[in-house]
Amino acid sequence: MLEINQLEKCFGTTQVLKSIDLSVKPGELVFVIGPSGSGKSTMLRCCNRLEEPTSGSILLDSEHVTECHGRALDKMRLKIGMVFQGFHLYPHKSVLANVMLAQVKALKRSKPEAKARAMEMLEHVGLAHKADAMPSELSGGQQQRVAIARALALDPKVMLFDEPTSALDPELVGSVLKVMKQLRQEGMTMLVVSHEMEFAREAADRVVFMDGGVVVEAGPPEDIFGNPKSERLRAFLSRLQPTTAA
Amino acid sequence: MSNFIDLFFNLDIMAQAWPLLLKGLIITLKLCAVVILLGLAGGLLLALGALSPRKWLKWPTIGFIDLFRALPPLVVLIFVYSGLPFAGLELTPFMAVVLAFFLNNSAYFAEVFRAGIQSVPKGQPEAAQATGLSQVQSLVHVILPQAIRNVLPDLLSNTVEVVKLTSLASVVSLSELLYSANMARSITYNSSPLVLAALIYLAILWPLVRLISRYQRGLAEH
Ligand SMILES: Nc1ncnc2c1ncn2[C@@H]1O[C@H](COP(=O)(O)OP(=O)(O)OP(=O)(O)O)[C@@H](O)[C@H]1O
Ligand SMILES: [Mg+2]
Numbered sequence: 001m002l003e004i005n006q007l008e009k010c011f012g013t014t015q016v017l018k019s020i021d022l023s024v025k026p027g028e029l030v031f032v033i034g035p036s037g038s039g040k041s042t043m044l045r046c047c048n049r050l051e052e053p054t055s056g057s058i059l060l061d062s063e064h065v066t067e068c069h070g071r072a073l074d075k076m077r078l079k080i081g082m083v084f085q086g087f088h089l090y091p092h093k094s095v096l097a098n099v100m101l102a103q104v105k106a107l108k109r110s111k112p113e114a115k116a117r118a119m120e121m122l123e124h125v126g127l128a129h130k131a132d133a134m135p136s137e138l139s140g141g142q143q144q145r146v147a148i149a150r151a152l153a154l155d156p157k158v159m160l161f162d163e164p165t166s167a168l169d170p171e172l173v174g175s176v177l178k179v180m181k182q183l184r185q186e187g188m189t190m191l192v193v194s195h196e197m198e199f200a201r202e203a204a205d206r207v208v209f210m211d212g213g214v215v216v217e218a219g220p221p222e223d224i225f226g227n228p229k230s231e232r233l234r235a236f237l238s239r240l241q242p243t244t245a246a
Numbered sequence: 247m248s249n250f251i252d253l254f255f256n257l258d259i260m261a262q263a264w265p266l267l268l269k270g271l272i273i274t275l276k277l278c279a280v281v282i283l284l285g286l287a288g289g290l291l292l293a294l295g296a297l298s299p300r301k302w303l304k305w306p307t308i309g310f311i312d313l314f315r316a317l318p319p320l321v322v323l324i325f326v327y328s329g330l331p332f333a334g335l336e337l338t339p340f341m342a343v344v345l346a347f348f349l350n351n352s353a354y355f356a357e358v359f360r361a362g363i364q365s366v367p368k369g370q371p372e373a374a375q376a377t378g379l380s381q382v383q384s385l386v387h388v389i390l391p392q393a394i395r396n397v398l399p400d401l402l403s404n405t406v407e408v409v410k411l412t413s414l415a416s417v418v419s420l421s422e423l424l425y426s427a428n429m430a431r432s433i434t435y436n437s438s439p440l441v442l443a444a445l446i447y448l449a450i451l452w453p454l455v456r457l458i459s460r461y462q463r464g465l466a467e468h
Contacts, residue, residue, distance in 0.1 A: 088369035088370060089373075
């Protein structure tokens, strides 16, 4: 479904990603962990070209994401949903208008059609009753669920999540993870960067550990958390959860 | 005292001068409308140019903005009106004023728009692009509405400045409000027409100035 081949990214002279290979199969939830600055966000942002890869290729359903330009790139991005740490809802638009905008302007759906789809998606994330609210009137968890609905309304083939719960108060994290679990059950293909290890254990098909711009280790969550092979992963996990460290 | 009222607040003379001043007011308003609309459009384009990642576009645009923000508008006006004819380009007073103030004013609006666009967090256009909106759509539907809201008091202040600026047009004998008032003064040997003109400026600008103050206080409270 999503294939990342020998992806490299430099900012000026510093190389942030060094030959990343990663693939996500249809319906799979791949979880990416790693220390701060390891390049997780950069990798995710290369997948929809918010960052321009320095070299390497990214394919979505065997179409080259990395070779699209202009309108073709805009179209390609419709197939790649992205959820940000900071939500980035449009503050000047109502919740409903947030979820409708790209449907109308990019997908060219009619307004009634877009509205129906938006309401459906808001229902899905449990926020249909907030359709007329402004984003500033919502809690962080609610804003993030609206952001998820905004991405889902475009019927993406894959969803990218960049630390979707990191900006949330602990008591609000659960509501967002619940929506993500639900998505997974419905068969959405997902690439998730997060520090929610509990969630990874429960919901991930595969966990990828990145450090220093390379994929150090990848495997099923049982192996990654239960039987880490590399020293770097062991160090990372012990720093994260000192109590469970071996 | 009655002498003072006679000289400055003579209602008869004001009534006499009114038709002339009305003509002047209409020219002033036309001038304002044209200069503000052109200035807004030009300012937006200049702001986009100044924020462009393309260096060949960015630096000349910034140079242009700086130049016309630094040059006194009266200098530009006299150059356009009296200097350009030497190069074979003769403009009517109205056209000269429009051109000179457009140059000045678009540079000012450009700075305001630039500040506004830069005040919008980077995540906004990223969210827009990630949902497949084109750059233009992202600009129109996501960035500009927020940018304009953030700098609305400055846009309004600039508009006030334009209205004041138009009084400079009297220098090139464009019969706008001030020129007409001054003419009426010289015909009637009485300053009341000037006072009337001042009152008209006040009537137009005072509500705007109030609005700006209120808006700025509103922003500060939030
Ligand atoms: N636009 C940029 N210009 C220069 N350097 C950048 C830029 N964006 C990211 N970097 C650098 O690239 C490296 C990787 O950053 P990235 O945000 O991908 O890390 P991350 O794994 O997502 O970290 P975190 O867990 O803190 O979010 C960091 O060293 C960062 O300083
Ligand atoms: Mg990150």
